[in-house]
Amino acid sequence: MSGLKDDLMARVRPDIEKIEAQLKANLTPHFDLVSRTAGHLMFAGGKRLRPLLIVLSARLCGFDDPFVYKFAGIFEYLHTATLLHDDVVDGGTVRRGKPVTHSIWDAPTAVLTGDFLLARALSIASETQNPRIISVVAEVTEQMAEGEIYQLDKKGDLSFSEAEYMDVIFRKTGVLIQGACRTGAMLANARPQWESALSDYGRNMGIVFQIADDILDYIADARELGKAVGADLKEGKLTLPVIYALKQADPGDRAEMEGIITRPDFLEADFNCLIELINRYDGIEYAQKTAAHYLDCALDSLKPLPDTPTRDLLAMVAEYALKRRK
């Protein structure tokens, strides 16, 4: 595993460095406060997965103009905007191992900084002068907001189903990563089959990434993850390992799990007990298998694309999304 990570990191480092430089350069609002608040989370060691996927998608379709690095920032700004608003929404305390933005400044500043980043993303999109690309960016933003509202509405709902979960993670993560890969292809003026292949890759890859992220909440410790243990559950978010285990559990175990889930501020001992119950019903294993299925789909989606080192890199990124431990 650490072989895959090291190999991947070595290959993408030059791109990541250019992405970082552009993320900073394009965050030039008139007021210093905006730079500081936006920068707090933006430069706290995000993985830059979304911009990287744009750069690789565009390159795979033959586009290697330096503008791609500026353009790639769009999806990192959108992502950061949703994280800022999410943390306010969820009352989170730690993100990427740092106190959340709204605890250093305040919730209003975090909300407005998110708005600024949403707008910044759409401003950069409009620089392409390409109405199709702009439409995709606007639609992605719209779908993400709807997905978040839907998730919020379902908060703490113990009957939240696997199908509803898949719908939420597609909207929350899938559409953004799909949009990144697709607009990368659009930037390259790729033939329709390639655009559609990269769009499929992105959708599947986004689902892999989010399921893997949700699994981490049940296996990683807080230091590794940069957020509190059991954070999703404390926010009333049911994810696949729990959803599956709840469905499989006998009435007694189900009642015990529900008791822990609905208890505000459960203790670490409760959480460990919950993990035991989830494992008894193979909840984590099921989630891993589901993610592996979408990984296969992601790899299949790449087939119509030219067989180049860049395509191999996209495959590696998808594999890493599943196997990463933080």
Add this chain to the structure above:
Amino acid sequence: MSGLKDDLMARVRPDIEKIEAQLKANLTPHFDLVSRTAGHLMFAGGKRLRPLLIVLSARLCGFDDPFVYKFAGIFEYLHTATLLHDDVVDGGTVRRGKPVTHSIWDAPTAVLTGDFLLARALSIASETQNPRIISVVAEVTEQMAEGEIYQLDKKGDLSFSEAEYMDVIFRKTGVLIQGACRTGAMLANARPQWESALSDYGRNMGIVFQIADDILDYIADARELGKAVGADLKEGKLTLPVIYALKQADPGDRAEMEGIITRPDFLEADFNCLIELINRYDGIEYAQKTAAHYLDCALDSLKPLPDTPTRDLLAMVAEYALKRRK
């Protein structure tokens, strides 16, 4: 005055009705909750000033395609998004005479509904397939967010100057109304002089509108205004009547005013005393004169445009912005 209002309303009613219908029709997200939360404030009797200005600007430049009514919604959605986020940011309680959205649902829902409306606005903009229009809409959104952050940063700052105030209201209100008038002209493919004239009209008209709005906080009663008396001040926002009076006041009166302003949850008697002090130094009169100056600028800006009943209407709207009592 009620003559101007009645006359204006009678003339614009058919447009307003079409705008209302489109605002509803284009608010069709997948989840009912989004419609309800967005609709709560959206259909609480807003004046629809921004969409009306688009329709009139486009018509004055010769564009009367029904698409203008859909397009006009962009600026109402943007406006509503900022109101939703503002109310969360300011901790407001009443808006347009109704409890604020975040008190009926919650702050997270209000934040996410605002995000959805921002994205919806940009989606409609992208339907024009016109990159210049899309750029303007994105830039307007960006500037508004920056303006809000700047205002937040200056909250409660007793040295907040008239120049800083003008900068904030330009960003908060001016850019949106300027953008509405300008994109109306762009939709009509207007010649550059007309686009620039409508852009100037919008900027000046936006400043008139905001100063008049800020004056109302000191002269209207809560029922008329649909928000609490002294609301701006309670939120730590210094507006022109106070800024001017503070600057003019002798040290004793200034100290008394500062005492009231900085007292959290001042009483109505305190507020009445403050108004007396503001009037002693002609704060309201000065603000009215300033607004009247920008009204003259707005009317001047209209001169290069064709002398038609639509141009007269734009002039009436600007006059009404200054003279309205709620």
